[in-house]
Amino acid sequence: MTPASFMPRGFRFARLCFGLAAAAMVWAQPVAAASANTITTNEAYVDAVRAAPAFDITDIDAVFDHVFSQLNDEVTVYPTENYYYFKFIHDAVPYAGNFRLDIADRDDGIVHFAYFTENNPFTEQQLSKHRAYTAELGVTVEKKDSLTYALTRKGRTVTFRLNDLRDVRVPKSKLGPGEDYLGPVFDEAGVQMFLLWNKELKMFLYVLDENVPSEDYFQSETSNQVSIGLRTGFAWYQDRYLDRRILVGVRAYETSLNTFFDGPFDQLPDNFLEGDVLRRALLELSPEVEGQIDRFGNSRDLTGRMLVDPYLLYDDQSEFTVLDQCAAAAVDPATYYPCFAIGQSK
Structure with a gap:
């Protein structure tokens, strides 16, 4: 047993998505829901690597807008800690990140947004940013029911449906x-x-x-x-x-x-x-x-x-x-x- 310890929330925000081959799934406008046999291609990955950067990667508002604009009108948040993960490539550098509707503060109108250079075994993380967005910062969080929240920014609304496992019981x-x-x-x-x-x-x-x-x-x-x-x-x-x-x-x-x-x-x-x-x-x-x-x-x-x-x-x-x-x-x-x-x- 190790001594009593907490995992820093900063570390939790630095969670990753799948490897680079999956990156092509993010760049559709908007992101299409995955079918049973969705493919990813090397062509899409290489095109993303070669694409000219369209926004300032150090500007968290610009990154939020870029990601938010590509989401479907409704998305499903599968993990039970309420993270919605994404990834993209900017100026040939892979990034990962997430929106999080934390049960501790989402009903207070807060959504957490984070992104970071993707972890790898050969270099330190180069960039990591997080912000708790509220109406004062341009994002409203409206509770529709206990597991459904509508996020609105600059006139666009995306509905986040949290994974409904209320009826799951252990045999x-x-x-x-x-x-x-x-x-x-x-x-x-x-x-x-x-x-x-x-x-x-x-x-x-x-x-x-x-x-x-x-x-x-x-x-x-x-x-x-x-x-x-x-x-x-x-x-x-x-x-x-x-x-x-x-x-x-x-x-x-x-x-x-x-x-x-x-x-x-x-x-x-x-x-x-x-x-x-x-x-x-x-x-x-x-x-x-x-x-x-x-x-x-x-x-x-x-x-x-x-x-x-x-x-x-x-x-x-x-x-x-x-x-x-x-x-x-x-x-x-x-x-x-x-x-x-x-x-x-x-």
Whole structure:
């Protein structure tokens, strides 16, 4: 366990989209909704790289206008932490960014907007900007219902529909003794999960929602209990006691670059948490932050958030052997399930 820690919100704003090959999807005017078999082309990517810059990349208002003008009249925000991601290329430099309707302040008429040079393994981030837009700054945020918000700027309105998972419930067959269901998680990799808290063992678990297919899997070469997503690299352990798969691994490389595949540690069920169940669970793990976090695990000044990351960050499949060794030595659920929370920040 690591010491009690917050992930800075500045880091959260620096989340990435897919690799450069996906960039072509952004430049349509406006962006078309993806079909089941949308293609991206190298031609579109090269054209974007060669295009003359049409606005000042250091002017956050100009960048907001550029991105906002290309959105459909209605968009869907899939991740449950309410980020809407985008990317573009400007003067041959790739950028990524997001709009965020944060549950902590969206009803106060605030939308967060951020963009930044895309992270890569060979250079430091060159530019990163963020602004909380309000009516005073030229953007109005109108609440249509609890999961629908209309953003208006310079006479144009775009409706943001947040992912409606209010009816998602964990099947009783996938809920073990001492476990509480906190809510549904839909992360930016397109994987839907159940977030569970075991109040007896004081640990979190992410369990795959297999009613919502997201990818194919292959069996790990080092553990016959671990299956790995072909698309995401997420590693899942077949539970000994229940018919369910537990998230036990996310690729460390993806986390280091903050990509779509960096795991659900911050894509929590913000819109669906009941009362302060998450805050109470976090305080069980880290009582020293009493009085410092809100019910979502945010710091009081909203500059950081506590992590829910019980899984391993792995580089090689051989690292799963520690899970098998722990599970083999376990004699009951009380000694078995803690094997899958060895990565939890505290």
